[in-house]
Amino acid sequence: MTPLDQKINTHFPGLVVRKDLVRTVKGNAIVPSYVLEYLLGQYCATSDEATIQTGIETVKEILRKHYVHRNEAGLVRSNIKEKGRYKVIDKISVALNEKADVYEAEFSNLGIKRVLVDSGTVKTH
Template identity: 40%
Template sequence: MNADSLDQKLISAFDGKIVRKDLLHRIKKGTNVPTFVLEFLLARFCASDDQAEIDAGMEAVLATLQDNYVRPDEANAAQSKVATKGKHRFIDKVHVSYVEKEKRHWAALENFNSRRIAIGEKFYRDNDRLLEGGIWAEVTVAHNDIEEDDYAFYIEDLRPIQLSRFDFDRYTQGRQAFSREALIIVWSTVAKLPQGRGAAASPGAV
C-alpha cells in the first residue's frame, strides 16, 4: 500500500481525527495557539487528499482562529463583542466551579477573562472534566440582558475540543480496516517521522 492510498484510508476510517503533519507545522509557525486546537481545526477543515480542498481548509482554519480564538490581551474586546452582538462563539479553556455559599455552579473562561458565567447543568454533567481542571472547547457565550441578575454572561452552547472520554469502540471499528502491515506503517509515521508529509493521527485516533 503506497503512502497516498494509506492517507486516503486513514481519512475514511478516522474521519475528523487525522491531521497532516506538514500542515500542522506550517500553520503553527504563524500562530501562538495550543497544538491540539490547531489539530482539531485541521482535522475539521483539511481532512482531504484534494489540494484545492486543503487550501480552502487552511483558509478556513485561519479565519476561524481570527474570529473565534480568544487571546489574553483581547479579553476586553471579546467581552464587548458579546455585549454588542448578543452572543459569540469562542475557542477557549473552560472551567466550572461549585460555589458553596451560593449553592450553584459558575463557569470561567481563561482568555475571555470572566469567572462568573452562568452555565446549565447539562454541560458539566456531560463533560465531567469541566469540574476537574477544565477543557478547551468551542463555547458560545451570550449576554444576559436581565438587569436584576448579578452576572453579565451565560453559556449557550459548549462543544469540547478535548474529548472527556476515549471512544474505544470507534477506535476498534476503524482499526479493523487495516492490516497489521498497514498499522505498522501508520505507527512508524506517527512515532518516527514528525516532519513527514503523510497523514498522522491526532490524539486518540489510531
C-alpha cells in the same frame, strides 16, 4: 499520498490530522496545538490538495474571528456586551460553588469569571 494514508482517510474521515499542517497554520500564533488539530481535522481531513488549501484558509479565518488572545480580551468582552452573543475559542474551567450550589465557569484568556453554567451542561460535557 501513500496507499496507507488513503486507507486511513477512507476509514477515519474527519479524524486524520496532518501534523505538517499544524506547523504551517500555527506559525508564530499562540494557539494551542490541540485547537489547531481539532479545526484541521474538521476542515482538512482529505487527500485533495485544493480542499486542504481551502480548509487551511477556513481554519485561519475561524482563528482570526473567534480565538481570544489575552491582549484583545477587552474588545471581545465589548463585542459580547453589544451583540449579546459571540462565539469564542477559549479554555474554560467549570467548578462547583458549594455555597451557592451552582456551577461557575471561568474563561482563561477572556478573563471572565463566575459565569453560571447549567448542571445539565456540566453533565453533558
